[in-house]
Amino acid sequence: MDIVALGSGNPPLLILELLIRLKVREVMSTHLITATRRDTLRRIQNIMKEMRITGVPIVEHRRLFGLVSIDDIINALENGTIEEPAEKHMSTHMVVLDENMPLSLAISYFRKFSFGRFPVLNKDNEITGILTSRDINVALLHELTLELDRMETRTVTDLKTDDLHMFKVYHVGKYDFENAGKASTDIKRFLKNRGVAASIIRRVAVAAYELEMNQVVHSDGGTITCRIEPAYTEIIAQDTGPGIDNVDEAMKEGITTANEWIQSMGFGAGMGLPNAKRVANEFHIESSREEGTKVRVLIRLNEQKEGG
Amino acid sequence: MKCTDLTGEFEVLILPAPESEVSGGYTSDLLSDVMAHARQNDALITIQSHKNTVAVAALVGMSAIILCNSRPVPDDMAEAAAQEDINLFRTPDNQFETSCRLRRLLDA
Incomplete structure (x- = not known):
């Protein structure tokens, strides 16, 4: 050999x-x-x-x-x-x-x-x-496979970035704890550099991070699409599977399907989706075995909310 | 209180932002729980020594992480902390004792 x-x-x-x-x-x-x-x-x-x-x-x-x-x-x-x-x-x-x-x-x-x-x-x-x-x-x-995934994550589709306008698609890999948080960190930095209020940024960061981590921990991989406009930040997390059997259960705090290894790292506490919903002004989730899971979160940039 | 004020009390692993304010603490090993409840400028008291902890602390605006029970720290965690300006400390004490010590420092 x-x-x-x-x-x-x-x-x-x-x-x-x-x-x-x-x-x-x-x-x-x-x-x-x-x-x-x-x-x-x-x-x-x-x-x-x-x-x-x-x-x-x-x-x-x-x-x-x-x-x-x-x-x-x-x-x-x-x-x-x-x-x-x-x-x-x-x-x-x-x-x-x-x-x-x-x-x-x-x-x-x-x-x-x-x-x-x-x-x-x-x-x-x-x-x-x-x-x-x-x-x-x-x-x-x-x-090398990991490195390829990483390179894919880095090739972010950057269509438009001026003042408070941004549209980006981030690729998230299954179990890619190495790059977990990159999308949320990038989104957070963008808002911070433009002087958005800390409490609003924090809510966006929480939602983005939870959705990103959900894809790392539970999905077969997916994308985080972030659109920022002066009035709002919209985050759409779309994965390729395997889908959530019972969405109502998944929305309850403390309900998780994460394995022990993931829990030992401090994830999979069953708080991801509830956390994201709590900080959002609008929250929508749909999931099926065929289409995977899609979560849409919208946070208005000019409106405070409890729980941020 | 500044992060430099913690240097006498806990082992300093990396101190990229010594002047950062510490105004409280949050003790948890569940990162989602930290995301949900920690406040800005809190110090995170935890045993989760890996780089994702740094990402969580940075995202919610925490200024320091204090690792308990002398947990070994992977290189990439220290690197991430340096990059994100999160001060990293360590102690042989458990989370309860560490929380009490931080409380005393904050009250002093």
């Missing part, structure tokens, strides 16, 4: 950036399949066959003692030592990676040494993972 080789040709800047930014611990497999020193090579051969892996670290109490590779197994089969314990035949001359190493450095190890995998240790010398070139490819693909 080929991996991006630093220094050979010119890898795109974006990939270079990723390689320097990503740490080994973010990329490695943490699901470790290990054996102990007393396990026989036969047993390790079976583990390799079952788990479809080509190297097994020999680990006891998180301490790394050696590595049995498929070459060691082949040698053992040839020499008739396959029933002997791992400790007699494992490789103990290993090159290990520090989990906080940047990926760029780890990749140079792949080029320097002809190993297919490197055990990864933390600062206490405990094994925390294993890094293969496959892990690197998967991580890079994943990061």
Whole structure:
């Protein structure tokens, strides 16, 4: 399998950036399949066959003692030592990676040494993972996809922006917590720069942020369309699905369908839609399995409202 | 009270706007709840150490975040705080104790 080789040709800047930014611990497999020193090579051969892996670290109490590779197994089969314990035949001359190493450095190890995998240790010398070139490819693909999404978010359709007129469409990605809040921050900045009252801006920001977060947390992705006129700000959040089964329930405070992971980040408290409605002068929601969810919020810029 | 007045009491992680006013506090780990109820120039007392917390604090005009229970702070959170002029503090205390300490500072 080929991996991006630093220094050979010119890898795109974006990939270079990723390689320097990503740490080994973010990329490695943490699901470790290990054996102990007393396990026989036969047993390790079976583990390799079952788990479809080509190297097994020999680990006891998180301490790394050696590595049995498929070459060691082949040698053992040839020499008739396959029933002997791992400790007699494992490789103990290993090159290990520090989990906080940047990926760029780890990749140079792949080029320097002809190993297919490197055990990864933390600062206490405990094994925390294993890094293969496959892990690197998967991580890079994943990061590049995220980066593409990000670039899409940044390509905002900017049709008209003068005094208190603006029309923009922001793209929001599913689970894109990285860019969550970008649309609301942009809208807020626009109003602030034009001297709109803080209490009004706050209501717009709350509505925009809640609708944006709803798309990040619950939808398959969507758009936030913002129109600002001297008299009002209108925000339309349209997503591509999956739709809300019971809109009345969703409008109640404390009712949520968010999973635990999302709740642990402080979202999904079931307050998003009620919050947005509370700060709005006009609020309309429609949702279906086929069309996804569309929420329209209008906030008049010259009219205070309780709850802002 | 200014954010600089908090520096003696809590660990300073980043102080991009030391002169920002702190006039109260809001203690919550639910970001939607913070959106709904926190006031301008409040300090947010929370354990939510990720960059979305900064976005919420900035959107409602809060001046500082105080992270409790010595929560580790991801780099991108500190970067976001620097960008949004949100002062970032940390303490080993829990949210209750931190709220009490902030109250005492505000009353002093």
